[in-house]
Amino acid sequence: MSPTGSPIKNKTSISARLLAWHRRHGRHDLPWQGTRDAYRIWVAEIMLQQTQVAAVIPYYARFLEHFPDIAALAAASQDEVLRLWSGLGYYSRARNLQRAAQLITEHHKGVFPRALGDITALPGIGRSTAAAIAAFAYGTRAAILDGNVKRVLARHFAVAGFPGGKRVEEGLWQLAEEQLPPRAIGRYTQALMDLGATLCTRAKPRCADCPLAQSCRALALAQVGNFPAPRPSRRVPTRAIHMLLLVRAGELLLEKRPSSGIWGGLWSLPELAERAGAKERCRAHYGCSIAAPQPLAPLAHGFTHFKLHIQPLLCRVQKLAPAAREPGQIWLSLEEAQGAAIPVPVRKLIGRLLAHRPAPGRGLAKRSE
Numbered sequence: 052m053s054p055t056g057s058p059i060k061n062k063t064s065i066s067a068r069l070l071a072w073h074r075r076h077g078r079h080d081l082p083w084q085g086t087r088d089a090y091r092i093w094v095a096e097i098m099l100q101q102t103q104v105a106a107v108i109p110y111y112a113r114f115l116e117h118f119p120d121i122a123a124l125a126a127a128s129q130d131e132v133l134r135l136w137s138g139l140g141y142y143s144r145a146r147n148l149q150r151a152a153q154l155i156t157e158h159h160k161g162v163f164p165r166a167l168g169d170i171t172a173l174p175g176i177g178r179s180t181a182a183a184i185a186a187f188a189y190g191t192r193a194a195i196l197d198g199n200v201k202r203v204l205a206r207h208f209a210v211a212g213f214p215g216g217k218r219v220e221e222g223l224w225q226l227a228e229e230q231l232p233p234r235a236i237g238r239y240t241q242a243l244m245d246l247g248a249t250l251c252t253r254a255k256p257r258c259a260d261c262p263l264a265q266s267c268r269a270l271a272l273a274q275v276g277n278f279p280a281p282r283p284s285r286r287v288p289t290r291a292i293h294m295l296l297l298v299r300a301g302e303l304l305l306e307k308r309p310s311s312g313i314w315g316g317l318w319s320l321p322e323l324a325e326r327a328g329a330k331e332r333c334r335a336h337y338g339c340s341i342a343a344p345q346p347l348a349p350l351a352h353g354f355t356h357f358k359l360h361i362q363p364l365l366c367r368v369q370k371l372a373p374a375a376r377e378p379g380q381i382w383l384s385l386e387e388a389q390g391a392a393i394p395v396p397v398r399k400l401i402g403r404l405l406a407h408r409p410a411p412g413r414g415l416a417k418r419s420e
């Protein structure tokens with residue numbers, strides 16, 4: 052990590068300029084602002100990880116309506132928590148949120164802890180998220196360093212190297228801490244977040260409107276586009292699976308996934324490595340005799356570490372064994388299945404079935420009596 056070292060022109064601290072800018076141009080009316088309730092702030096911070104503000108707002112309102120406090124979240128069923136999270140993605144966030152609520156109930160008498168060490172000890176809360184919660188809820192003087200802040204600091208101080216690398220990240224933490232103002236820490240934290248989200252954006256930053264422009268090294272070097280350095284390229288492996296859309300009288304079979312791992316605890320479609328085994332799998336696992344599986348248009352879904360290539364197979368059930376309903380399996384109408392806690396690609400596949408189903412009385416739409 053090497054800030055280029057040239058003198059910075061504007062001697063007013065970053066924090067003073069950010070606070071002044073935020074007063075006039077910052078975001079002041081987001082649903083999770085104007086509260087000191089650590090629970091509400093925590094839920095917002097977790098939802099906002101890797102997710103845009105506009106996408107979070109409706110989920111946030113619904114989640115808090117169902118789980119207004121830590122006790123309600125701790126006592127809820129995991130199914131209900133995942134259902135309300137369904138569509139936001141990164142479901143481990145929801146599972147960790149609930150597990151942390153249970154730990155707070157057990158170890159902190161149901162009150163969100165104040166000490167940073169206690170906050171980071173909770174599942175799903177890293178150093179930056181803990182600092183943000185503590186700054187907003189308790190006014191704790193601690194630095195944040197999320198993706199947006201890394202970008203702002205990397206540009207402003209012309210920090211070379213990929214910010215996800217350990218050495219570069221350590222340098223950025225140090226810079227983040229050095230900028231902290233002596234007070235107004237909550238407003239400063241919000242100002243930094245807002246600058247990264249609205250002005251110092253990844254593409255087309257609005258440097259002409261930026262309160263840090265006079266001292267920004269990347270701007271002075273006319274190299275804003277070169278900071279931060281991109282992640283060193285690596286090949287993302289692809290995994291290919293078949294998903295079975297078992298359809299019977301307008302209903303679809305969903306299967307509960309194991310509680311840990313990808314899509315842990317969500318309802319999903321049965322999966323298969325090879326198309327050839329579909330008939331046998333349906334008979335042995337789901338008690339279904341099916342017609343020849345019909346391949347539908349494939350679907351790709353990206354994860355951080357791999358790409359999933361899904362080949363959906365429509366399997367029309369001809370006969371269902373009477374004692375075939377196992378725990379962890381459920382038959383739902385397509386509409387009910389859409390409303391269940393399901394992964395995004397499964398939602399897309401069901402959406403396609405809904406869009407293409409024939410008129411009532413002619414196949415998929417017909418509901419069993």
Ligand code: SF4
Pocket residue numbers: 203206207250251252256257258261262263264265267268269270275
């Ligand atoms: S001047 Fe431009 S690059 Fe520098 S911090 Fe502001 S918006 Fe970002």
